[in-house]
Amino acid sequence: MSNSPLNNDAYEAVLRVAFSAARAVVDRYRTKLLRDRNVVDVQTGFKFTNGWPTDTPCVVVTVLNKLPESALGDQLLPTELDGIPVDVAPATPAQQYLHLNKTKAGTRAAVATPSGVSAERLLAHGETPAVEEVTRGTARPGRAYLEPKDLKLAPVTGAMTLLCHASPDAGWSTLQKFLKDTKKTLTIAMYDFTAKHVFEGVKDAAVNSSGTLTLNLDRKSNPKREGEMTEEQVVDELKAALKERFDSSTAAVGVLYPNAYHIKVAVRDSNQFWLSSGNWQGSNQPSEDASKLDPAAQRRLLSGHNREWHVISDNAKLAKTFEGYIKFDVAEARRVAADGTRGLVPPALPDLVLPDESTVRAPMKEVKIFPAKKFTFTAADPVRVQPLLTPDNYGENVVKLILSAKKSLYFQNQYIMVPSTFPDGMGKPGLKELVEALLDRQKAGVDLRIILRNGGNAREMLQSMKSFGFDMSKVKMLGGCHNKGIVVDSQVAMVSSQNYSADGVRFNRDAGLIIYSPKVAKYYGQIFEYDWDVRATQNLTTERGAMPLLPEVAKLDKTRGTRAAQQTISWDEFYQD
Numbered sequence: 001m002s003n004s005p006l007n008n009d010a011y012e013a014v015l016r017v018a019f020s021a022a023r024a025v026v027d028r029y030r031t032k033l034l035r036d037r038n039v040v041d042v043q044t045g046f047k048f049t050n051g052w053p054t055d056t057p058c059v060v061v062t063v064l065n066k067l068p069e070s071a072l073g074d075q076l077l078p079t080e081l082d083g084i085p086v087d088v089a090p091a092t093p094a095q096q097y098l099h100l101n102k103t104k105a106g107t108r109a110a111v112a113t114p115s116g117v118s119a120e121r122l123l124a125h126g127e128t129p130a131v132e133e134v135t136r137g138t139a140r141p142g143r144a145y146l147e148p149k150d151l152k153l154a155p156v157t158g159a160m161t162l163l164c165h166a167s168p169d170a171g172w173s174t175l176q177k178f179l180k181d182t183k184k185t186l187t188i189a190m191y192d193f194t195a196k197h198v199f200e201g202v203k204d205a206a207v208n209s210s211g212t213l214t215l216n217l218d219r220k221s222n223p224k225r226e227g228e229m230t231e232e233q234v235v236d237e238l239k240a241a242l243k244e245r246f247d248s249s250t251a252a253v254g255v256l257y258p259n260a261y262h263i264k265v266a267v268r269d270s271n272q273f274w275l276s277s278g279n280w281q282g283s284n285q286p287s288e289d290a291s292k293l294d295p296a297a298q299r300r301l302l303s304g305h306n307r308e309w310h311v312i313s314d315n316a317k318l319a320k321t322f323e324g325y326i327k328f329d330v331a332e333a334r335r336v337a338a339d340g341t342r343g344l345v346p347p348a349l350p351d352l353v354l355p356d357e358s359t360v361r362a363p364m365k366e367v368k369i370f371p372a373k374k375f376t377f378t379a380a381d382p383v384r385v386q387p388l389l390t391p392d393n394y395g396e397n398v399v400k401l402i403l404s405a406k407k408s409l410y411f412q413n414q415y416i417m418v419p420s421t422f423p424d425g426m427g428k429p430g431l432k433e434l435v436e437a438l439l440d441r442q443k444a445g446v447d448l449r450i451i452l453r454n455g456g457n458a459r460e461m462l463q464s465m466k467s468f469g470f471d472m473s474k475v476k477m478l479g480g481c482h483n484k485g486i487v488v489d490s491q492v493a494m495v496s497s498q499n500y501s502a503d504g505v506r507f508n509r510d511a512g513l514i515i516y517s518p519k520v521a522k523y524y525g526q527i528f529e530y531d532w533d534v535r536a537t538q539n540l541t542t543e544r545g546a547m548p549l550l551p552e553v554a555k556l557d558k559t560r561g562t563r564a565a566q567q568t569i570s571w572d573e574f575y576q577d
Helices: 009-033 093-105 171-180 196-207 231-245 295-304 316-338 394-403 431-443 458-468 502-506 518-535
Strands: 039-049 052-063 084-090 156-158 160-167 186-190 213-217 246-250 264-268 272-276 308-313 373-377 383-390 408-412 447-453 475-478 485-488 492-496 510-516
Touching: 009 039, 009 052, 009 084, 039 084, 039 093, 039 458, 052 458, 156 316, 160 171, 160 383, 160 518, 171 196, 171 264, 171 272, 171 308, 186 196, 186 316, 196 231, 213 231, 213 316, 231 246, 246 316, 264 316, 272 316, 272 510, 308 492, 308 510, 316 383, 373 518, 383 394, 383 502, 394 431, 394 485, 394 492, 394 502, 394 510, 408 431, 408 518, 431 447, 431 502, 447 458, 447 518, 458 475, 475 518, 485 518, 492 518
Parallel strands: 052 084, 186 213, 213 246, 408 447, 447 475
Antiparallel strands: 039 052, 156 383, 160 308, 160 373, 186 264, 264 272, 272 308, 383 510, 408 485, 485 492, 492 510
């Protein structure tokens, strides 16, 4: 059964029968299994072997802390129930949080979904994805954004330079030079801004320039991390240094956008801009220059920081377009604030305790550093670039991009969330159309390769993708994958910040570029191929004991000592958007 194609009618018929049997077993044993205080949930799913989903239906028992069998004694769960295999899955930090808070509050109490975690239920095998029905005037909260009437996202064809680069290879060394060359103004839209060295670079650039620093941030609520600043500190210190030359605002998340002002764009002097998949945090923009490190230090740098793609352009028309939208966002945030409407502020969440024997990221097999590369286009040899913004024009342009693939389609993102019910796109292509386009290219025989982040809610994500019909042999996982890039037929590349969630591709504020250039596509394609061939794996680290634990759960783990001095990871870093 494991070698049978998912679109084979006979195989699907057998699988439906097997899942029906598994669901019957879940119904019979669910109440009994949930009496165990370590058990969080009981559902059907695909059995995982060596950290990867197989084609075997099973009963999935999710536990607060997945201990080694040698430590369980008589608490060992059965390997099968009424002939159906049982798979024990570790609870994600979000599942731990919800379970503990629900237990404290009582089984009938509603517990809010913590930040960084989608509240959407993902697709299970045998389900037919539904589409949310929305009647006029009853759209979900956080969708009040209205496109500006006087700004357009038209493609630009012409002469320009594109400085392409990636993190952690050449991120900060390239961004630092971009900031330093500021003469007049900086206009910045950013989801997370906490790295002290980036702050110093921005402050120095603004102090030594003659104009205004405009900064529009996502809601300022992030906790201070070791070696980093809070966004309140960033804003306060910039205000003290620049006084009337500093113009700051907080995006109206929860009003104009459902859950994130997720954009990462900086415009310099109204004629050049930096655009990226990554935030201004140490994990996205490490201060080290990889080209100056020895191989051992390069290995540590790649193992401990996020994969990101960035691009800098000197095209004034594109720069003015992004600057215009950022200033529109600032004006809209102030309009909303003046109306007395408050955006969402997520609660503070605890740091997570990492296991002794493993980390979230796998070690490097081979280290390769990719330097930044400048591509110069002239009037005689122009390049076409399509600017992208959500909620404005992302879906319609990226669906076309994906469907244009004839030979190869490289797709790297933090995640692909396939929900049981797709939210209504309100008249535009959304997540449903985008994942259907990917699946269409797979069925057409295109070499579709997908790299996603190894961590977070990866198990349920992979099961939903498999249930939707994706070929899982063409999916790999990479620790620290935060990129949101696409390369089509070695001809076109996309650099962007949109995650593949319903809100990420349709309703949050995000930015990107589609670059129609074989030279640029080859540059980003080689980085993808290195990640695919060398770094990415088909093995969830969280399945083999690397799931971080809430401190309250970690205290219950008698097999790992006190854990008092153990390494921790922040909630935001583990679920980083």
